[in-house]
């Protein structure tokens with residue numbers, strides 16, 4: 001696989017997320033049977049985040065991963081950014097309902113408005129697959145992370161267990177667009193989810209993509225739920 005992977009058009013991605021933003025959380029819970037919450041907890045655990053750390057979660061959407069980090073870093077600073085203002089809309093209220101002070105703002109991961117080395121940990125969940133130039137996004141995440149810190153990536157991939165993988169492919173191709181479409185009114189967004197996930201580099205291919213930025217000295221990964229999703233830990 002080539003490390004020159006091109007992501008989708010940014011304008012199209014932004015308008016797609018704008019259209020599903022108000023029903024995004026509900027669709028996530030139904031379509032993943034709530035498992036995505038467990039995956040996020042694993043990201044936070046593996047990142048090694050501890051009390052007082054500063055964390056930036058990019059493409060944070062409705063803020064779930066930022067909130068998960070805040071639970072652990074407590075008084076540490078947590079910032080959540082996304083380039084789609086509508087996706088961010090529910091995030092401040094979700095955080096404050098839990099008593100968390102998290103700063104949310106609009107920013108493109110390919111051009112982050114932060115100084116070099118300003119965070120202990122940075123992260124992106126189900127976002128990098130949607131970024132037009134994923135290598136630029138990873139490089140920006142690395143730039144704003146301090147040496148010794150890490151960039152955590154949670155992303156879909158392709159399961160590689162024969163029977164499970166066939167069953168999952170049928171679920172993604174037929175059930176996802178139907179149910180996602182019923183919840184959000186936008187079945188195309190869930191066909192895009194299937195399409196982009198089945199094409200996005202995973203396992204050693206994503207590791208090669210990340211290492212090709214020359215921003216990391218090591219990238220490790222674990223597979224989740226039979227390879228439906230992966231966590232990558234990119235060491236600065």
Ligand SMILES: C[S@@+](CC[C@H](N)C(=O)[O-])C[C@H]1O[C@@H](n2cnc3c(N)ncnc32)[C@H](O)[C@@H]1O
Pocket residue numbers: 010013014017058059060061062063064065081082083084087107108109110124125126127130131132
């Ligand atoms: C599938 S959602 C994931 C949201 C959230 N991280 C989660 O785990 O639920 C993908 C998000 O990536 C955002 N996104 C895509 N490209 C982006 C970019 N270049 N900069 C910032 N956000 C981006 C979209 O606006 C959307 O909110």
